[in-house]
Amino acid sequence: MEVPVLSRPDLRFLFRTNSRTLVAADVFTNRADEWAAVAQSLARVVAAHRDETFDVEDMQQPRRNVLVFYGVGGIGKSTLSRQITAHLTDPEAGPEHWPRVDADLGRVVPVRIDLSRQNAVGIETVMLAVRLALAELGRPMAAFDLAFLRYWEQCHPGDPLEDHLRRHTLLNRYGGAGRLRAQMESALGDVAAAVALPGTVGVLAGQGLRAVVRALRERRRAARALAGCRRLPDLLESEPDQDTLSYCAHLLAWDLAQLPEAKTATPLILLDTFEDVGDRTHRDFERLVQRMVWLMPNALFVITGRNRLQWDDPDLEGQLDWTGPAAWPQLVPGANEDPCQRRVGYLSRIDAEHYLRRRLTLEDRPLMDASTRRTLITHSGGLPLYLDMAVMRFLDLHERTGQAPAMDEFDHEFPALVARIFRDLPPEERTVLRSVSLLDSFSVELATAAAGLSRDAAAVRLVDRPFVDVTPGAQWPYRLHELVRSTIRDTDTTGDDRWSEEDWRRAAQRAFDALGRDFDRHGRGPGRQVLLGCLRQGLRLARAYGLELGWLGDAALAYVRDFVWEPLGSGTGDELDSPAAALSETLIAVAARQRRHRALTAGRLRTILATGLLPSELEELPRYFLAECDRELDDLGASLDGMREVAAQGGALASDAARGILHLTRRLGHFSDAVAMAEDLGAAGKRDRVIGEILWSQGTIARACASFARARDLALDSGLDGEAGLCQAYLAFASAFQDRGRSVEQIDRAAHMLEGAYARFAELQLGNARLLLDAGRADDLTDRAAALMAGAAESGLSSCMAYARLAVCFDAAVRDSSELMDAARAQLRASVRGEEFAHLMEISYFMTGEDVPSGLPLARWIDGETRTRARWRRLVTERRAELGPHGGA
Structure with a gap:
């Protein structure tokens, strides 16, 4: 399917080139599955609140009105949020390949709110944004408007609401300020008439407020419409602060439920950049937002951010109002019925190809040649942020030289990737992230040990980040996205808390020691996956950082004992300059002999023995398998000499050597x-x-x-x-x-x-x-x-x-x-x-x-x-x- 090109201007491109023929397009990738999830979630929320048993005032029923899209920075979550809003507002404006929302679902009112810190958004702004969007319905939200006007007059005395809306950069884009004021005044006038007081905000203070509350509680005929909202009097009597304001979301939901069927609508509230709502330590704002979500079960909330929501975690009780799987059954890991939590996946190779072909063009042809695109796609691992940075570097080099750069000068690591990732992490999580970048895969326990921490908390938070993939049931179930991992190791040189070479070596030693403990506990049993994982990771760490062999000797002997020969690597061909290098190349050569001629293996083993790098207790490894190769190569004299030497040493392979001598005798x-x-x-x-x-x-x-x-x-x-x-x-x-x-x-x-x-x-x-x-x-x-x-x-x-x-x-x-x-x-x-x-x-x-x-x-x-x-x-x-x-x- 063709990837649509959007018309949003690319200012970075505009101010990086003098060319009038080069064209940059802001490309939006397919994301058809994500839109299907939105449509399905909306259908289920609408069906739920149309059900005869639905009660908007029921506070006990679990909530199923949250759809979460989470993923690494630069994966396209904000763009997805904007496109959902555009498509719901005007189906002709959104992606062409997205189908329209089913007309049977009725009117949908989208409202998108960017919660990023730079916007300085609070619960007041969120509530106002939603109310402004609902003003398009042309009907007062009487219960909410009454409570909100009281809040506003108490918290913003002398500041007319319409002036505030006009000044507020985020709110004035919604429009409808005039309609909102008229609707609020209409609601206020109706209440004032019910209690025979002047129709001004003064009715919501002092004696007037008490009269309003009394009328509501007594369910007077004139106030009967509002008297059905049984929690309204208590909210009017509460201290008008932001905590109370968050509870007013319930009034908005109640007002929507009272609209006649022809006038009703379903709000679709998109909360973007949700990672800025709370840092998982201070959850005050997140608590208010969660309260709003819970109190509006007849609205669908689409939340986009870097991290999955943790509302399903019962341990957060006290930090948030509603927690655990009983409250949020579709936010738990493994839930697959929308609305649920969905990771925004990395770009497929096809999507990445479309992205690069359309991103920079010259006379309607891609500026990048096919081989360059293929290389970048492979390096990116599907990460759009990398592709975008690569495009800008390509453009800079093209403008500087007047021609497309060669791949060797263009192939580049981007420290900005590290900066984008690290900026969201507290110091302990950064330490864990750097430490696990040394590992192919890891567990929480292994990550904590490698980081040198005494508690698992930082590792537990890290494995929930979207750039960490998980394989349930594995000994080490977690692994970093490979591009993120390599970038951290290779370009982490600019941060204030960057590591020195000795810091990296200490972390490698801690990780190596932790792998050794895992080998002792789990690597000697019948299953070989732990053994192989310990060997592969341990050999690489020992080789890269010059660590002593330690437990690797026992692990190497355990590996050869079963004669299975799973590949441990392809061999580097590098200089044999350490015991770890000699041991690693020995095992790689021994395993590779199953897939190559024995003469090649024999030559490599002779080279390893000639270095003298292996400790005496491990020299039997290359010597024994060299003797095996000599036997298969029909050099029985050399094979017999080698087997006899290994058998005489009485080491771990002595019995195998004795059997080798017997084989020669039998042949x-x-x-x-x-x-x-x-x-x-x-x-x-x-x-x-x-x-x-x-x-x-x-x-x-x-x-x-x-x-x-x-x-x-x-x-x-x-x-x-x-x-x-x-x-x-x-x-x-x-x-x-x-x-x-x-x-x-x-x-x-x-x-x-x-x-x-x-x-x-x-x-x-x-x-x-x-x-x-x-x-x-x-x-x-x-x-x-x-x-x-x-x-x-x-x-x-x-x-x-x-x-x-x-x-x-x-x-x-x-x-x-x-x-x-x-x-x-x-x-x-x-x-x-x-x-x-x-x-x-x-x-x-x-x-x-x-x-x-x-x-x-x-x-x-x-x-x-x-x-x-x-x-x-x-x-x-x-x-x-x-x-x-x-x-x-």
Whole structure:
């Protein structure tokens, strides 16, 4: 949908250029959802006060007459408020894409009041503005007018109301001052006649006032119309101050309710810049405004400001008259029936594009080129204030040079963004905001600790600000808008309370220590989100501010223990200049090996080890995973040396290194030695999985599957989901040799367990299981195996490639095709390097019952060659029998 261009002059542009051809337009973005919320809210308020049971004097019913739009400064709330007013006043003047209000709702009287401090607005101004707008109805508001005239004569003696209205900048724009005075005098004359006194304001003082009140209480016939307003006498007798005046909103609502249906109307009162009504500490004015809202249930209030209303908070009882969800059920978080509280969202990319295309034009064409617009839109994060500042900077540079600036000189951070945000925050909230700008996400507790405060109050207030996004239920549910966050960190250099470098470092240390406490409490359990969050944020803080590693060592070992490998980052490529940098790059490299060739990971790990930056207890991390990479890269000698060194140190990865040595022994076909070594591994060394890996290669499939199942269940019980997924992938692979029904079930379960995991070896092994399942059945198996082998080659996973080649051999054996087997063995031979994987070639001969060629290194089978050969031959004949007389042909 096209974004309409408004005709309001842009004075900033006008006084920044001498050009007569450049054009700046004040662009208003779509906001169709916000207008729909206004229309829906208005319909519900009108329906409520038209209901026969509606009683404007009922003070007990909850209120549902407040629609709130809140959002960060510069998001377009004031513009939205102005456009709502314009559209209600004249549908032709507002945005073209907004539909008209339903005519069945009757007359709507909009009145917009800007509550910003610069306007010096008080409750008296607000009440007068609403009354002036209602003067357009042409009917006295008798109860209100009577009470207001008494207030005015007592509080403004000698100052005629019409003179005040004429002088008041905000009020004189409403017009209707003459009509208002006439209506008030009419109401006063009617009351004076009822009590047989002169029709002047004197009737509202002394004996005259007492006579009026007595007539109202006695419900005399002449005063009967007003006598129905049972709270009017008490208000006339009360001290005529601003507190009493706020209660007079009830009289205005009562007067509206008495109008005949043909003359009635619904006020739509827009209160803009509501953040200036109260600073959440001093709520005196907010209390008066809230009272007005409560006492006028037949009016819709549309409130726009930077912060959501807190009227639903019962803890504010005493500061405000009506608080809590029982009083304001549609102001609570999560309420979605209008009228409710709505955050004014950031601009979509489409809206931002329209904004920049229309904002500055030259001969009806956008002054900014498309690439510049795209870059700005990305940087802005949907924040209109940034886009507007960027437009002005672009204009300045264009006027200075006579041509469009290059993006590198134009790309800019704006300190004014910080100033706009900070100006609304008290000092403690500024401290919290600066502190959490160091964090990707945070909780109230974490924010308080990072700020070095002893109480949560400032953090609680901050998370309610509109530039803080929330993810309910998360460990750290809050996060700053990214542009706000980066601007605070990068350009917070001009404020009187700006931080020094040492201030930032102290805050980083406090945040780091608080993350460590969160890791100790929540990061060692089965769920990994807290662990990952602590690691990502802690590594970045330690690296940026030169902090000691502390708890990061334990967290890093916890991360690698489960072998899941969620990404921790992409690696910076920066100089390795600190232990934190070395640890960070180690973990990033180790995780990234699941998505890149093992040779690249090995090179990076060698570089890290060469720096000597890691403390001795953490050197085993890069050394162990370098040994793993060397194994997959077929450098078994280097892999064995590395595994032995890690195992000898007896550190956290010693049992993994012992298992690595066993893997190497198994790849060489030394199975009897491998079994003896497996008995010493224990649960920490994943003994059951290792035994399963040995047993399947012996052709003892049922026992191998039982070992894998035990290993999986033990891993699940220990909360090691990554290890459990790997064991399940192995179980699927082994079962696919023998039991089709069991294999289908195990493959499906493995696929489910590996969803969202970053375990490339397990994914490829699952692919090998699918190949084995379809051996003798699928005509495209060779092509599928080739695709899987290509994926394994990309990752440098030589074992997965070898197992895929073995699957092709199994298919050829089942089909009893010597031609296919010759081709399959030729591929498998590429995986054999001396003793490494020679046992797989030997198995291919066992499958067909052929003699093993001389010169092929022979494996050390657990119970001898004869029994092993028989088992593999039996697996082939069983598959043929399963397929029937024509299967596999």
